[in-house]
Amino acid sequence: MLGVYLPGDSTVDLRQIEDPAPGPGQVVIAVRASTICGSDIRAIYREHIQGDPAESYQNVVAGHEPAGQVVAVGEGVSRLQAGDRVAVYHISGCGQCDDCISGYQISCTSPQRAAYGWQRNGGHAELMLADERDCIVLPDDVTYQDGACVACGFGTAYEGLLRAGVSGRDSLAVVGLGPVGLAAGLLGGKLGATPRIGFDPSAERREFALRIGAVDEAVDPTDPASRVAAEWHVAVDCSGSTAGRATALATLRTRGRLVLIGEGHGFQVEEASPQLIHRQLTVHGSWVTNLAHMRELVERLPVWGLHPEVVVSHAFALQDADQAYRIADAGQSGKVAIVPNPA
Known part of the structure; x- marks a missing residue:
């Protein structure tokens, strides 16, 4: 064979x-x-x-x-x-x-x-x-x-969403609209999360995510005019990049939950008190x-x-x-x- x-x-x-x-x-x-x-x-x-x-x-x-x-x-x-x-x-x-x-x-x-x-x-x-x-x-x-x-891919995304307890009470930000990010957006919607926003610098991937209904809005995080606001209940980083994780962290509202799925590179928190403790964030690492x-x-x-x-x-x-x-x-x-x- x-x-x-x-x-x-x-x-x-x-x-x-x-x-x-x-x-x-x-x-x-x-x-x-x-x-x-x-x-x-x-x-x-x-x-x-x-x-x-x-x-x-x-x-x-x-x-x-x-x-x-x-x-x-x-x-x-x-x-x-x-x-x-x-x-x-x-x-x-x-x-x-x-x-x-x-x-x-x-x-x-x-x-x-x-x-x-x-x-x-x-x-x-x-x-x-x-x-x-x-x-x-x-x-x-x-x-x-x-x-x-x-x-x-979908199993990995599902596990991450379960870790964060995603439900109809939540809004969802997905960073990285590759296959795992697409899965996170689609499954997050089935679990009730709304609205769902996706972040990716690739115009092709943003368009594909919107076309298949993985997210409700797709944003280029590298665009200075893009909306990266601290207003989302759950953020899932599927990019595995240092910049992507920083974007995911920045999107979270107080008492938000961050799930790290994408592998590779670093995760930088300059000041733990203002960035994590005072915002009362929960950070999950999720592997497969x-x-x-x-x-x-x-x-x-x-x-x-x-x-x-x-x-x-x-x-x-x-x-x-x-x-x-x-x-x-x-x-x-x-x-x-x-x-x-x-x-």
Whole structure:
């Protein structure tokens, strides 16, 4: 079968590899959609981050946002069967530590922890091997591209909004209108937040966010005439930039809640008393999501009438993965999907 590897230096390597066979507790999935995450671009495609075990790419098939159809099951598999449609939670933990037991495999620190697309083969291939415990069954009304978007991006946004307790009592500011920011705006609206404002210097991304209804207003934070006022109940930074986090902080009203989702760069607070303490702000760091919340999210999507695939602006065949990564790396698009096996 064909698989995509990311050797760094902004290149894509297509290789012919053997088809996987399921071991005990494992399933083989025919991948129907595998979306590209910003962390793939930041930490693998451009360069290979070393030192942090969670971001140490081990020369495996890339892609940690897969969804597809089960085609084979191994010994001991009891919940899934061939034909099931699933998304894959992209970190497989030890299954024994407190974090794994609570569903936060993302925080597992065991040497056994292995993320799909980082330390074990991921979804940029025709077939992938996954542990049954990492698979989430998709409702009939949830598409494969919906499932792939949930596998990381929408799950990450949902977790952040849950941390802040977003509800119909809140207004919402989203900083960074890339795929995760789009997800935060769409999900925030379903949770009742209104109005919703988005901040991004890219005119293309602002226009796309408005077109799909992710925000009610989209603003260029670099424009001196832009409205960056301290009037929002919740601000979610999805940019991962120092400037973006400063914008998010500046938008909050007294007793507001800030959620930091985007990774990378710094967070600068010059004076804690006037900037945090006197304004009585709450700051949440939120990393991916847990398995229960991801299951909850895919179950809510049909109820809300929300299809996460609305954020997908480009889709490519597996053979065109190089072009897919180049568009994702440009940072001007919505979500980019690779479709190894069209449904």
